[in-house]
Amino acid sequence: MATRTGRSQRRTDALSRERIVEAAVELLDTSGESGLTFRALTERLATGPGAIYWHVANKTELLDAATDAVVAAALAVRPSESPGSPQDEVRAVALGLFEATEEHPWLAAQLATQLSRNPSGTVAPRIFESLGRQVRALGVPEGHWFTATSALMHYVLGAAGQNAANTGSARALGPGTGRAEFLDAVSTAWEGLDPGDYPFTRAVAGQVRDHDDREQFLAGIDLVLTGITALSPPREASPAEKPSRRGGAGRYPPPDE
Amino acid sequence: MATRTGRSQRRTDALSRERIVEAAVELLDTSGESGLTFRALTERLATGPGAIYWHVANKTELLDAATDAVVAAALAVRPSESPGSPQDEVRAVALGLFEATEEHPWLAAQLATQLSRNPSGTVAPRIFESLGRQVRALGVPEGHWFTATSALMHYVLGAAGQNAANTGSARALGPGTGRAEFLDAVSTAWEGLDPGDYPFTRAVAGQVRDHDDREQFLAGIDLVLTGITALSPPREASPAEKPSRRGGAGRYPPPDE
């Protein structure tokens, strides 16, 4: 592998797997998933396909590397010393992924695809480990570690995916006010559903219009955390504080744009 | 199947959008996501691309239609008269989707992609409605309906996606015993992770080897249900039974292959 840390070769700006992945992420961010082509990549890097294929096996590996890089960055932002409760730590990790899918709308679908292609890759254990440590810190019995952490991870991935969906669609409507317009459109669409087939969905259509994504995401996290902490004490009420909505998370005020 | 219609000009077996979608689902099931091409479709239906494009706008719409058809079928299997508790109903709906992603390994990634492309399509409200009715039946205050149902849906989608991942990879190893071998491979891979970076993941590697997918999925559902039912009674213990693991769900024995 090109671990050769040599200096400038032919090009002054050495081509490296790292630079290629970085360019791929930028391309994905600006042009969407279909915007990442080897031709666009060769143009941006001012090179040819052969040079890229020297560092990367194929497009699948390139997508996996881009996904892994973004996830790793999202999980690495943990502030070095923030001795919050395990619940707060879970919220921080989850919010990191949540925000990553907001910044990179292609991430959610890519995560699903990558997990289904190669579940033993690096990205799943990375997330699993970050969440699992906090589950352990919550005092969950060891026999439930796997189940509890999996449930948490599944919720986070599902919710992040949904949010990426909304964010992407809102962006399509235009920046700035796009999000409000998008929620209004969804709300209106739901209100227009068949009353016989979709009574419940119609009933909550109004709640869609003015909910806050982060708050809703964190509320879901707290639902799962409530279920997980209920696993801890076989008897006697839990001494650990029960998760309260937005508890101690003043660090993440909703972006009141 | 492609009835060998000699060189008949006008076909007797009418081509319809329904037949095309059906063929697309079969193609996806047998050959995976990359197996669905218009060329393969024209061959299987013994026709040309133009005929298909007359009924379907493009490949994206075809994929959406296939996804929608499969999800609709999965949600339609509700036994007409099964007056179980709301918890049991939630489990039944969730298991329907879970099993659909097992039978159609391409479904999970496709759901994520479709939701991110067009969140106001038919598939999201369909799932949302099925789950939401049970949330309402649980006695959740109306102000929490949207949050609770969303959390449930996100967990189900995330977990189903993960399971499809595992199922797909297990199938690649071969039918029958493939699943046990796959779990063993993942478990071994996790045990081989860096002890400094992945202490938790290594610690639960053993639990991976012999867990049951459905049981784990239902346990996660129950975690979320516990959190949701905790929303119901501002005071006084819930009169409804608290969700117990596998409570009353003897209908779904683990497939002890």
Added chain:
DNA sequence: GTTCCATTGGAACGGCGTACCAGAGGGGCC
């Protein structure tokens, strides 16, 4: 100075989704 080889970039290939089109059939009108 010569050799070597890791690296580069361009040309070419097969397959994909899709646009386009010449016609075939059958139902509605006379």
Added chain:
DNA sequence: GGCCCCTCTGGTACGCCGTTCCAATGGAAC
């Protein structure tokens, strides 16, 4: 019954994609 028109068909062609192959480059080793 004859005609026409409009729905529907299946073939051909195009442009872009991922990928392969290969001649050429130029610093490093001797």
